[in-house]
Amino acid sequence: MRKIEVIILGTASSIPTKDRNSSSIVIIREGEYFMFDCGEGTQRQMMKARLGFNRPMKIFITHLHGDHVLGLPGLLQTMSFLDRSRPLEIYGPRGLKKFIDCTLESLKVELTFDLKVKQIVEGVVYERHDLIVRAKRGKHSTLTYAYRFEEKERPGRFNVEKALALGVPRGPLWKKLQMGETVKVRDKIVKPEDVLGPPRKGLSVGISGDTRPVDDFSEFFKDVDLLIFEATYSDDHINIAKEYLHSTAREAAGIAKLCNVKGLVLVHFSNRYKDASKLVKEASEIFPNVIEGKDLLRIEVTEEGIKLASSSFL
């Protein structure tokens, strides 16, 4: 069964707390890391979550506020102290390169690996044969992007019995059918759809970054398995949410419902809330499958659904 893991490394908003580190989320897929935001202290959160520093990895930054990027210089430095050899790519809004360059230069950090910083615009920001990452502008006090991480659709399951019944012998012809090619067996045409089940949708995760809910999200996050959405404020503070261009927990749930997601993780809680139960309650009135984001929470996303794993690796 296919599976991706999501580790929520930090769940604070602009000001961290004793219990909540600044923003960072990691998707682990086949041993590869896809990090979204990297607030101050992320490297220690990675250690607590037992993540490695020389894994294949890409980092995607939603926006250039300190609580989303101030962990980058220390992470890059630690990777170098640990002799990282694999290249690393960081994607994010314009200004990202200047921030990284000026900090590394002022501190004379010498990288042991190839670092590429790519400033993005809306649309596909990363694509290869098996997955695609898209960005969509949000609405915040600075240029901000939401991300959609998605595995590509894979061919349907190969039906061995049907293939044999149609007289296709085990061997290279099976492979061709699996790859979508039509084949000929003793003057008989066999098409892929004769032996393959329906195409299998890849797993997908949406990440809001800091933003007001925007109309585009209803399409952008449509049918993602897991949506991780900022819920800085409760209903009581909707006016502050509007003023500072954040979302309430209820608004996050509205997007989750509209997009028909399987699970919603709330993150980025204002430090004014002693605990997030009120926010989870408000969201749950709109959408059933709400998960309170907690630091080091691990979530498994599979074809069968969303499952919480141990909440701590300590």
Place this chain on the structure above:
Amino acid sequence: MRKIEVIILGTASSIPTKDRNSSSIVIIREGEYFMFDCGEGTQRQMMKARLGFNRPMKIFITHLHGDHVLGLPGLLQTMSFLDRSRPLEIYGPRGLKKFIDCTLESLKVELTFDLKVKQIVEGVVYERHDLIVRAKRGKHSTLTYAYRFEEKERPGRFNVEKALALGVPRGPLWKKLQMGETVKVRDKIVKPEDVLGPPRKGLSVGISGDTRPVDDFSEFFKDVDLLIFEATYSDDHINIAKEYLHSTAREAAGIAKLCNVKGLVLVHFSNRYKDASKLVKEASEIFPNVIEGKDLLRIEVTEEGIKLASSSFL
């Protein structure tokens, strides 16, 4: 009884660990904070130590390596989110201003308070009526300064019985004698030394920063009450200490002994050591009063000596 408190916020060396944050030390004196270094994650360590963000405060940076300064931008940002109004001064080596300016500018951090960054040279870096902070160059792979924080000497205790015996009446003449003035009582001259005990030495703390032991330290740290010295390596790794320009625990103890300090706190342990007991043992063979630096350890420095307070505020 006079007292200063020292809180060790971080005790890791270049790479933090699950249990040790990057470098930072705070001296608390009469409600005022004097911070030495500010590694990534220091603001959360301050929260865990229940330190405030709008206190009178000065920050002194030993050198511009990431593990000693990467907490500054986030700390300044959080202070502003919390509407800090008091001015803040940061002292450190050349290059400090560029680092702070470029990070705050790239992230568009707007400060709510007056920030002054002062690039220092060896000598007195801060002085006022009651205390003085001096810097001395260390020997490391980048320009680095050790610091000596010291209260100024205060006049000796006023001996009431002697004053009365000499016929000086309670009142303004006592005050004058305390302030060091000679007074006249019925044609009789009374000098301050007639009624005052010996001058009282202020409390003092030395902070090494990252450095090899250098000859100048024997004078610079002479007679400090508490010496906080880097002990990145154990005896086994003296060659690495020399190569990377750090000190061993034993070398730190050698300085402590030479300088006749009351207590030595070891900090900045390489992440290769699972625990620091071996380093403490090696130092203790040279000098008796060795304290293993631990994150959030609190130490009281008084005229009577050094005392450990609760090791955790959590």
